[in-house]
Amino acid sequence: MPKKVVYEASIEHLQILDEDGKLDAKLAKDTITDEQVVYLYEQMSICRQFDEIAFKLQRSGRMGTYPQNKGQEANAVGAGLALQKGKDWLVPCYRENAALFMHGLPMHYILLHWMGDERGNQIPEGCLMTPISIPIGTQMLHATGIAWAAKLRAEDRVVATFFGDGATSEGDFHGAMNFATVMQAPVIFYCQNNQWAISVPREIQMNSATVAQKALAYDMPTIQIDGNDIFATFKATRDAAKRAREGGGPSFIEAVTYRLGDHTTADDARRYRDQAEVDAWLSKDPLIRTRKYMEGKGLWSDKRQTDLEERAKRIVEEVARTALEIEDPTPADFFDHMYAELPADLARQRETMRTSSLGLSPDQPGLKTQPQRA
Amino acid sequence: MPQLTLVQAINSTLAHEMQRDDRVVLLGEDVGLNGGVFRVTEGLQARFGKDRVVDTPLDESGIMGSAIGLAIGGMRPIPEIQFEGFLGPAYDQLVNHAARMRTRTRGAITVPMTVRIPVGGGIHAPELHSDSPEAIYAHSPGLKVVMPSTPYDAKGLLLAAIRDPDPVIYFEPKRVYRSFREEVPDEDYTIEIGKAKVVSEGTDITVVTWGAPVFQCLGALDNLPEDVSVELIDLRTIYPIDIETIAQSVQKTGRCVVVHEAPKTAGMGAEISSLIQEHCFLHLEAPVQRCTGFDTIMPYYKLELDYLPETPRIQKAIEECLAY
Ligand SMILES: Cc1ncc(C[n+]2csc(CCOP(=O)(O)OP(=O)(O)O)c2C)c(N)n1
Ligand SMILES: [Mg+2]
Numbered sequence A: 001m002p003k004k005v006v007y008e009a010s011i012e013h014l015q016i017l018d019e020d021g022k023l024d025a026k027l028a029k030d031t032i033t034d035e036q037v038v039y040l041y042e043q044m045s046i047c048r049q050f051d052e053i054a055f056k057l058q059r060s061g062r063m064g065t066y067p068q069n070k071g072q073e074a075n076a077v078g079a080g081l082a083l084q085k086g087k088d089w090l091v092p093c094y095r096e097n098a099a100l101f102m103h104g105l106p107m108h109y110i111l112l113h114w115m116g117d118e119r120g121n122q123i124p125e126g127c128l129m130t131p132i133s134i135p136i137g138t139q140m141l142h143a144t145g146i147a148w149a150a151k152l153r154a155e156d157r158v159v160a161t162f163f164g165d166g167a168t169s170e171g172d173f174h175g176a177m178n179f180a181t182v183m184q185a186p187v188i189f190y191c192q193n194n195q196w197a198i199s200v201p202r203e204i205q206m207n208s209a210t211v212a213q214k215a216l217a218y219d220m221p222t223i224q225i226d227g228n229d230i231f232a233t234f235k236a237t238r239d240a241a242k243r244a245r246e247g248g249g250p251s252f253i254e255a256v257t258y259r260l261g262d263h264t265t266a267d268d269a270r271r272y273r274d275q276a277e278v279d280a281w282l283s284k285d286p287l288i289r290t291r292k293y294m295e296g297k298g299l300w301s302d303k304r305q306t307d308l309e310e311r312a313k314r315i316v317e318e319v320a321r322t323a324l325e326i327e328d329p330t331p332a333d334f335f336d337h338m339y340a341e342l343p344a345d346l347a348r349q350r351e352t353m354r355t356s357s358l359g360l361s362p363d364q365p366g367l368k369t370q371p372q373r374a
Numbered sequence B: 001m002p003q004l005t006l007v008q009a010i011n012s013t014l015a016h017e018m019q020r021d022d023r024v025v026l027l028g029e030d031v032g033l034n035g036g037v038f039r040v041t042e043g044l045q046a047r048f049g050k051d052r053v054v055d056t057p058l059d060e061s062g063i064m065g066s067a068i069g070l071a072i073g074g075m076r077p078i079p080e081i082q083f084e085g086f087l088g089p090a091y092d093q094l095v096n097h098a099a100r101m102r103t104r105t106r107g108a109i110t111v112p113m114t115v116r117i118p119v120g121g122g123i124h125a126p127e128l129h130s131d132s133p134e135a136i137y138a139h140s141p142g143l144k145v146v147m148p149s150t151p152y153d154a155k156g157l158l159l160a161a162i163r164d165p166d167p168v169i170y171f172e173p174k175r176v177y178r179s180f181r182e183e184v185p186d187e188d189y190t191i192e193i194g195k196a197k198v199v200s201e202g203t204d205i206t207v208v209t210w211g212a213p214v215f216q217c218l219g220a221l222d223n224l225p226e227d228v229s230v231e232l233i234d235l236r237t238i239y240p241i242d243i244e245t246i247a248q249s250v251q252k253t254g255r256c257v258v259v260h261e262a263p264k265t266a267g268m269g270a271e272i273s274s275l276i277q278e279h280c281f282l283h284l285e286a287p288v289q290r291c292t293g294f295d296t297i298m299p300y301y302k303l304e305l306d307y308l309p310e311t312p313r314i315q316k317a318i319e320e321c322l323a324y
Helices: A034-059 A073-082 A097-102 A107-114 A139-152 A171-182 A212-218 A230-245 A275-282 A286-296 A302-325 A344-351 B006-020 B044-048 B060-072 B088-098 B134-138 B151-163 B213-223 B243-253 B268-283 B301-307 B311-323
Strands: A089-091 A159-164 A187-193 A222-226 A251-256 B024-028 B053-055 B076-080 B114-119 B144-146 B168-173 B197-200 B205-209 B230-234 B237-239 B256-263 B289-293
Touching (some): A073 A286, A171 A212, A187 A230, A212 A251, A230 A251, B024 B060, B114 B151, B134 B268, B144 B151, B205 B243, B213 B256, B213 B311, B243 B256, B243 B268, B256 B268, B256 B311, B268 B289
Parallel strands (some): B024 B053, B024 B076, B205 B230
Antiparallel strands (some): B144 B237
């Protein structure tokens, strides 16, 4: 019996707006309008400024570790626009700030989070998103579950989860992909392949030539896109969302992008990567190419650029001020949200937290009134 | 003798043992070129090569499970989990395999590996970078658990751990990583796993602790009146626990405070006070006090010093126990 091919597949790469700001008009059809391009450019610029101010806060000792989004903003804004605010869920990692802002998260919450204040994780009424996820790769399963619930409840809802290239090494990633396809859950797996997981480059992280091909193992529709191209990030997400809404189940998007900054403010990328590599990616910056495109179409001017820069600075300075002016949380804060109802012993710990007798109330029988030993 | 920080002591000890024993390999996230996020493995890849200091994929289960395989295959792996908060995916491998392999195979297959993990709070780290899970692993039969608090002990315990025939979890208190230097001899020496250290001798009360709180306890001792005589014990090994040293001390003092960063309920303080009542019942002048983290999630860093047993709270605990 001759061997036969039982499975064949390939991965497509989608780019609509290239590095020079040149657009593929055919592919761009029915994607984003000129107005939306300007809007996304503004959102990216504000996010870039937000990184700047967070960086300054960290360097001046007013914030702990902060992971910059710099260079990757086209992903968050494109996906953010393609998903419906208040209807679709965002299940992020920590490099999707702009999408969270676009979907209603007050900007100072993200600052609070990295300033060591858990109140930064509050999710305002009507915002459908989970908080920043610190343990890498874990949130994708939640996205699958949320999407599965939407399917069970016949809700018109799509869930998008974001994660890095490194995250695809975790077992949870594969669990999420498998569950999502088996349950045909309306979830979008959006991988921001920024080439690095702290100091570990993609080639060491995985043997696969693309991240997108990992979805093939689960028979999940998959695509690789230019993650610095707002047209591609929008289109890929919009198409995946449409498929999910129509009952087509999950989709995978590998967005090829680049982390222009250090992993976090605690990291020094010069230890492990060449400046030449960074320089090569600087010219692919999503802000630069979007601006070139807008200028080419007469949508932009130096004046508008200056105005935007000033506005973005004002916005983030105001946001930083808001975050800094909020009074520090009181210690009770870490007790009060432990359970719907605080167990009695925990309530006592809360009361006696300034004393040593942890959880013992001063008048507890046996503590001070124990009969004297003979 | 060189004056080293905890980070430097661990680094030079790893190099020492890698030089001596070519079965020793390091593996983990960012441990190679970057030298680890705390620089504990700095320079080791350059010196020993990429086969012996391995940047792994981002997969704690993969790191732990393949380290088990490396150990079974004849190597002496030293896997690193980047922060204690990321032990979760590795837990299955650690507890269901590393801990049980010897028993399951009646000793035919063993897992001599040392798992290095930065641990504890107090460094303004993000969420899940400040926990103290030592009790979970002490509660997992088949594992040994150590936590040095000084550069000198770090070397002796690390060499003992690497040469131990069974899996050892080696917790590194990050708050101490660069907090001070001390003399660490160049020569080869080990510190027996399972032996506590009496940091200061005393007769009125025993304080038992380990890891970073050793220094908070020392601070409390400084603040107490001159005539209060405190015996401070640094446990160093969490399991197997050195009950002899604790019991000897408490039989002398009749009073004891246990201090740890981890939550109170089912923490090591519970085990230690139980052991004390088993071994010292008739010597006790006061109930054993626990001065620990609260039974809450470790808060984000703005409140971490309210959560951790800091010097004033420890001092109060000692005073209360003395006044009982
Ligand atoms: C389970 C887990 N392991 C390790 C870490 C430490 N860590 C934080 S970010 C990171 C790299 C993540 O890389 P990637 O998924 O590519 O995301 P990126 O930071 O590049 O956006 C690591 C190892 C963690 N947060 N969680
Ligand atoms: Mg990455």
